[in-house]
Amino acid sequence: MENIDIFGSVFEPALVKEIHQFGELLSFKEGDVIMDYGKYIRMMPMVIKGTLKVLRKEETGKEILLYYLSSNESCSMAYSCRLEAKKSEVKAIAEEDVELIAIPHAKLDEWLCKYPSWKNYIMRSFNLRFLELLKSIESIAFHKLDSRLIAYLKEKQRLSGSSVIRASHYLIADELATSRA
Structure with missing residues (x-):
């Protein structure tokens, strides 16, 4: 170990x-x-x-x-x-x-x-x-979807250490609590 x-x-x-x-x-x-x-x-x-x-x-x-x-x-x-x-x-x-x-x-x-x-x-x-939960609530309540998407993608990049984000549009919409429509 x-x-x-x-x-x-x-x-x-x-x-x-x-x-x-x-x-x-x-x-x-x-x-x-x-x-x-x-x-x-x-x-x-x-x-x-x-x-x-x-x-x-x-x-x-x-x-x-x-x-x-x-x-x-x-x-x-x-x-x-x-x-x-x-x-x-x-x-x-x-x-x-x-x-x-x-x-x-x-x-x-x-x-x-x-x-x-x-x-x-x-x-x-x-x-x-x-x-983090307060930040999420603030983001949903006060920020437009485009800025939430940018923040989401930056966090995915930070966590993975890669500029390639492997996620479907559906998954991203789901995790941002929005729809693709």
């Missing part, structure tokens, strides 16, 4: 040791569903390599992109659902091939009390996701 050494700059050495000991290294292919609506979340994912997109479905069945997760990031919704033993209200899909470390439920609370860096990591994650 040498790939998880990227967390050495974030966590205390003792916590990195426990992540090695109790975490499970998982790999997913592009398009794989990692968390799904209405399912219990069995672990909290910490992304090592690749990108996940996190979506939410409205009552009509239409999905909207909430945020992306990339290296060194984790899903706050997974953490919250896992602690409260609730079913997922989001879906996480591998945007590209992904490696992550699955943190078991039993360690989430323990580490929160035991390691200040874990508490900071979790709180920072909640704050980042909250700010």
Whole structure:
């Protein structure tokens, strides 16, 4: 599990040791569903390599992109659902091939009390996701579609490191919560 050494700059050495000991290294292919609506979340994912997109479905069945997760990031919704033993209200899909470390439920609370860096990591994650959601709401409410599209494409480029964006018009419209018509 040498790939998880990227967390050495974030966590205390003792916590990195426990992540090695109790975490499970998982790999997913592009398009794989990692968390799904209405399912219990069995672990909290910490992304090592690749990108996940996190979506939410409205009552009509239409999905909207909430945020992306990339290296060194984790899903706050997974953490919250896992602690409260609730079913997922989001879906996480591998945007590209992904490696992550699955943190078991039993360690989430323990580490929160035991390691200040874990508490900071979790709180920072909640704050980042909250700010991303505010940015999305602001974008939908106050920005025209052309500027939202440009911001979307720039974010896809930043995450992939490539100027080639592999996405259909339908997917882009869906993730921007608009229609192609």
